Amino acid sequence: MTGSDESDPALSELLEAVYHRYHYDFRGYAEASLRRRVAAAVGQLRCAGLAELRERVLAEPRMFSELLRYLTVQVSDLFRDPTYFRAIRERVVPYLRTYPSLKIWVAGCATGEEAYSLAIILAEEGLLARTLIYATDIHPESLRIAEAGVYGLDRFAKFSESYRLAGGRASLSDYYVAQYSSAILDRKLRQAILFSDHSLATDVAFAEVELVSCRNVLIYFDRPLQDRALGVLRDSVRRKGFLGLGAKETLRFSAHAQAFTELVPEDRIYQRR
Amino acid sequence: MSGGEIEMIVIGGSAGALDAVGALLSALPPAFALPVAVILHLPPTQPSRLVEVLGAKTRLVTREPDDKEPIVPGTIYVGPPNYHLLVERRRAFALSVDPPVLFSRPSIDVLFESAAEAYGPRLAGVVLSGASEDGARGLARVRRGGGLTLVESPATAAVPVMPRAALQLGPADHVAPAAALGPLLARLAAPADSQEAR
Numbered sequence: 407m408t409g410s411d412e413s414d415p416a417l418s419e420l421l422e423a424v425y426h427r428y429h430y431d432f433r434g435y436a437e438a439s440l441r442r443r444v445a446a447a448v449g450q451l452r453c454a455g456l457a458e459l460r461e462r463v464l465a466e467p468r469m470f471s472e473l474l475r476y477l478t479v480q481v482s483d484l485f486r487d488p489t490y491f492r493a494i495r496e497r498v499v500p501y502l503r504t505y506p507s508l509k510i511w512v513a514g515c516a517t518g519e520e521a522y523s524l525a526i527i528l529a530e531e532g533l534l535a536r537t538l539i540y541a542t543d544i545h546p547e548s549l550r551i552a553e554a555g556v557y558g559l560d561r562f563a564k565f566s567e568s569y570r571l572a573g574g575r576a577s578l579s580d581y582y583v584a585q586y587s588s589a590i591l592d593r594k595l596r597q598a599i600l601f602s603d604h605s606l607a608t609d610v611a612f613a614e615v616e617l618v619s620c621r622n623v624l625i626y627f628d629r630p631l632q633d634r635a636l637g638v639l640r641d642s643v644r645r646k647g648f649l650g651l652g653a654k655e656t657l658r659f660s661a662h663a664q665a666f667t668e669l670v671p672e673d674r675i676y677q678r679r
Numbered sequence: 680m681s682g683g684e685i686e687m688i689v690i691g692g693s694a695g696a697l698d699a700v701g702a703l704l705s706a707l708p709p710a711f712a713l714p715v716a717v718i719l720h721l722p723p724t725q726p727s728r729l730v731e732v733l734g735a736k737t738r739l740v741t742r743e744p745d746d747k748e749p750i751v752p753g754t755i756y757v758g759p760p761n762y763h764l765l766v767e768r769r770r771a772f773a774l775s776v777d778p779p780v781l782f783s784r785p786s787i788d789v790l791f792e793s794a795a796e797a798y799g800p801r802l803a804g805v806v807l808s809g810a811s812e813d814g815a816r817g818l819a820r821v822r823r824g825g826g827l828t829l830v831e832s833p834a835t836a837a838v839p840v841m842p843r844a845a846l847q848l849g850p851a852d853h854v855a856p857a858a859a860l861g862p863l864l865a866r867l868a869a870p871a872d873s874q875e876a877r
Contacts, residue, residue, distance in 0.1 A: 438766060438773050442777065481776075482776075625774045654744075654759055656745045659748070
């Protein structure tokens, strides 16, 4: 086998089948990581190859749920990339403070860690009571985990360190109750967040918000789908509002670069023109 | 037979590889005309100092690539901490935060396998000193794609586990001390008329 510019036809057939049967659209996903994820699914689900995986996904909805797990699941951390959250606190919160009420959208929230991190910052800045956080994802199982706000207690040593590096004002343990091997996040945080289903690949903007945080989601999209998704995000951010991306994501290659200025370039925080 | 016109170089290492990569990069001439992507396993501190450290060894531009950044010749790309670095077929980088592979993110296998998909026989892969088996499968994939394979000699590598694991999955075109691998790579980008038949 040699390298080529052609995309893999068996992979395309699988994605087409998934789209037509289940209306989940992975056709614009970046191929290199998608191929790895699908290959992992083929192996773990004991299929002989992509063709068999496609047959079984079409025949058994349960098989599709299994595949969906491989195609979507991301794990994040509370305060992953502490400098980002520090920049939100120091550079964005002063603007947010000037609004009587706030809407924030965490697009592609996975299992919720980032939404809760923002909620903690807003609580410490005295803004949470006037804020509604929308947190959306395409994966129902992730949304259920996110909504529950229960995480493994063994992850909290790392989370606490990140919280401190992000400029946390108190102790992270103020925001959860430990129970056996789990940590349950404070109800006040959970009540500020509305978790729901939304696809950056197929849905449109649903609200005008002051801040969109969409981190390490666009990296899974190819360039055309990135532009589509960034169009949705652009339409959702009010004038002079903010967009935060992942540490290695950039508007530089996007058709929407002109709609934003760089507020904190090193942490990929942009401001809507 | 392998080699021919190489259009990209991927390099991976872990424990003990920092000096080896440094030696390798410092052997590349300032007009070196190929892109080079480097994965080194280091504790995931942020921001990473690796760009600075490696950049000091070469006059070539050294940077962490952003997602979807087009691959440009004469540039040293360093895999950012906490992300997998992949190569897309249209010859741009892509990043992922998928789970670690062999306990590593970035993973050498992930870079090598995706680069082999994109470049096939026009890729050269280099496995250096290290204490894990990361890179072995990736280098095997480079070989299957018809690419050029180079391995730091286990006899001289600071930690021989990684080179040994790579050689266990198949022979390499070149097995040599790090100091000798640099000049080999430098010749890959030499003009066509000076390329010897192999």
